[in-house]
Amino acid sequence: MLNRLFSGDLPRSRMLTLLLIAIVAGLALVPFIFPGAKAINVAAKICVFIVLVASFDLLLGYTGIVSFAHTMFFGIGAYGVSIALTRMGPTWAAVAAGIAAALAMSLVLSLLIGLFSLRVKAIFYAMITLAVASAFQTFASQMSEITGGEDGLSFKVPELLRHGFALSDQPFLGVSLDGKLISYYLLFAVSVVLFLLMLRIVNSPFGRVLQAIRENDFRAEALGYRTVVYRTLSNVLSAGFATLAGVLLALWLRYNGPDTSLSFEIMIDILLMVVIGGMGTMYGAVVGATLFVIAQNYLQDLMKLASDAANGIPLLSNLVHPDRWLLWLGILFVVSVYRFPTGIVGKLRAKVLGKP
Amino acid sequence: MSAPLLRLEGVHTHIGAYHILHGVDLDVAQGELTVLLGRNGAGKTTTLRTIMGLWQASQGSIRFDGEDIGACRTPEIAQHGIAYVPENMGIFADLTVCENMLLAARGARRAQDIDERRLTWIFGLFPALQKFWQHPAGLLSGGQKQMLAVARAIVEPRKLLLVDEPSKGLAPAIIQNMIAAFRELKQTDTTILLVEQNFHFARQLGDRVAVMDDGRIVHSGAMAELAEDEDLQQRLLGLSLAAHQ
Numbered sequence: 001m002l003n004r005l006f007s008g009d010l011p012r013s014r015m016l017t018l019l020l021i022a023i024v025a026g027l028a029l030v031p032f033i034f035p036g037a038k039a040i041n042v043a044a045k046i047c048v049f050i051v052l053v054a055s056f057d058l059l060l061g062y063t064g065i066v067s068f069a070h071t072m073f074f075g076i077g078a079y080g081v082s083i084a085l086t087r088m089g090p091t092w093a094a095v096a097a098g099i100a101a102a103l104a105m106s107l108v109l110s111l112l113i114g115l116f117s118l119r120v121k122a123i124f125y126a127m128i129t130l131a132v133a134s135a136f137q138t139f140a141s142q143m144s145e146i147t148g149g150e151d152g153l154s155f156k157v158p159e160l161l162r163h164g165f166a167l168s169d170q171p172f173l174g175v176s177l178d179g180k181l182i183s184y185y186l187l188f189a190v191s192v193v194l195f196l197l198m199l200r201i202v203n204s205p206f207g208r209v210l211q212a213i214r215e216n217d218f219r220a221e222a223l224g225y226r227t228v229v230y231r232t233l234s235n236v237l238s239a240g241f242a243t244l245a246g247v248l249l250a251l252w253l254r255y256n257g258p259d260t261s262l263s264f265e266i267m268i269d270i271l272l273m274v275v276i277g278g279m280g281t282m283y284g285a286v287v288g289a290t291l292f293v294i295a296q297n298y299l300q301d302l303m304k305l306a307s308d309a310a311n312g313i314p315l316l317s318n319l320v321h322p323d324r325w326l327l328w329l330g331i332l333f334v335v336s337v338y339r340f341p342t343g344i345v346g347k348l349r350a351k352v353l354g355k356p
Numbered sequence: 357m358s359a360p361l362l363r364l365e366g367v368h369t370h371i372g373a374y375h376i377l378h379g380v381d382l383d384v385a386q387g388e389l390t391v392l393l394g395r396n397g398a399g400k401t402t403t404l405r406t407i408m409g410l411w412q413a414s415q416g417s418i419r420f421d422g423e424d425i426g427a428c429r430t431p432e433i434a435q436h437g438i439a440y441v442p443e444n445m446g447i448f449a450d451l452t453v454c455e456n457m458l459l460a461a462r463g464a465r466r467a468q469d470i471d472e473r474r475l476t477w478i479f480g481l482f483p484a485l486q487k488f489w490q491h492p493a494g495l496l497s498g499g500q501k502q503m504l505a506v507a508r509a510i511v512e513p514r515k516l517l518l519v520d521e522p523s524k525g526l527a528p529a530i531i532q533n534m535i536a537a538f539r540e541l542k543q544t545d546t547t548i549l550l551v552e553q554n555f556h557f558a559r560q561l562g563d564r565v566a567v568m569d570d571g572r573i574v575h576s577g578a579m580a581e582l583a584e585d586e587d588l589q590q591r592l593l594g595l596s597l598a599a600h601q
Contacts, residue, residue: 223508
């Protein structure tokens with residue numbers, strides 16, 4: 001049963017299993033364990049990024065395609081529901097229309113980029129995607145009548161997801177059963193389903209061919225596989241999942257703008273999360289996204305505690321001052337990449353593989 | 357010699373600015389093992405890659421089973437029933453032995469979908485593959501990787517096998533295993549075109565031989581003739597079998 005749910009791709013390491021159980025249990029129980037707006041916002045962001053990073057891993061880790069247009073598809077998803085909800089009003093029909101339109105646009109764009117660009121060498125493909133993504137970001141900013149320009153769009157969501165909506169007057173285990181809680185669990189459930197779906201894809205015969213192409217596309221062709229078709233399909237699937245991650249983000253934030261879903265900073269974050277978690281492992285997306293988002297949100301708080309404790313020690317208190325959190329975040333990533341060159345999941349799994 | 361399954365006529369191949377094959381004429385007879393011999397850089401690997409469509413012939417014709425495959429793309433050529441075992445153990449290192457085999461067994465989703473009799477036969481040829489069935493192929497030894505590369509090519513019945521230097525870099529004991537495996541494969545009437553530099557290996561298996569030099573076939577005939585004629589060996593290959601043993 002469990003083996004089927006995980007498509008036969010279980011963590012294969014006791015340490016990794018424990019880590020994943022802790023992350024999933026933490027995400028599932030966040031509203032009850034850590035009350036307060038920040039914790040639930042961080043948990044929601046982790047769920048969205050798990051889907052987004054896993055979808056990028058499908059492309060980079062499993063197919064060996066380096067694309068910088070991933071945030072474009074993420075943005076298309078976020079803008080799709082934002083525009084639909086702004087124009088059609090806060091209804092589920094608007095959500096469905098936004099998702100359908102965004103998926104259709106991502107499908108067409110990813111198909112075109114794939115068919116026209118995946119025949120060229122990897123570095124040129126990366127450059128093409130970078131150019132397309134930059135052009136799209138500018139386009140989104142300038143089409144202010146539709147997209148809200150630099151200010152973005154704030155919109156209302158269907159009533160069930162509004163913070164003011166109350167499912168019951170009585171709190172459950174001290175937590176109000178309101179629209180925010182429903183939104184969070186909807187986001188959590190959809191993220192779990194999307195992740196398991198991606199796990200199924202990479203462990204299917206199709207996923208096996210993608211991995212073969214990543215290792216050596218000539219050999220894959222010699223076995224009878226049309227690599228351009230498989231690469232393009234991988235591009236389309238990856239774009240589709242990134243679009244759905246964008247939808248989830250917009251529904252959670254009830255706002256979307258160019259910096260929220262289209263910025264190049266997000267692309268760099270995704271790359272770091274994939275590398276830290278472990279490329280070509282899927283579970284790496286869970287570990288990488290969780291560690292990165294937590295570090296991004298709590299490192300400053302942690303450093304404030306350290307700075308207060310080191311008060312009076314001239315150099316040390318300056319060094320751990322909360323304003324220097326980005327420096328420490330950078331150092332942490334350099335150390336983690338140095339310590340785990342195949343990512344945390346790659347390292348943990350390598351320990352259980354013995355040479356025959 | 358029986359009717360050719362594969363016929364190359366006047367095949368020229370350019371790689372960038374370099375003219376590698378200068379009009380290759382080669383017949384590979386149905387049900388026989390033809391060995392392509394020649395020194396380094398003679399054009400043997402280029403010939404195989406050109407047949408497979410990995411490099412396009414700039415001139416000449418390649419006919420397989422009565423059809424012109426010269427303009428076909430690699431996947432189409434593979435789908436015609438030609439399997440290619442590249443040199444340097446062309447396996448997928450990150451995938452398990454099982455996954456490598458499944459890639460070549462088109463239509464098989466799981467190991468259970470592979471023809472059981474054929475798999476048992478392959479395990480008989482290469483017992484190490486059964487032992488390390490769920491191990492990543494990258495962790496196998498050199499000889500085991502070569503066994504996997506050959507096993508992958510025969511996991512489904514193919515009309516023609518193109519095998520590039522299967523003995524390269526292998527220990528003598530493993531080479532003997534490989535010879536035994538190819539001998540058994542020959543019993544199944546599989547047509548094989550084998551590129552080799554190791555004449556000792558080649559003479560034990562070949563029905564026919566073609567010798568290449570400077571991008572051309574300079575000799576073709578029965579392997580038995582070449583194996584017995586030391587002068588011919590000396591002239592074509594710069595060695596004699598007696599010196600090689």
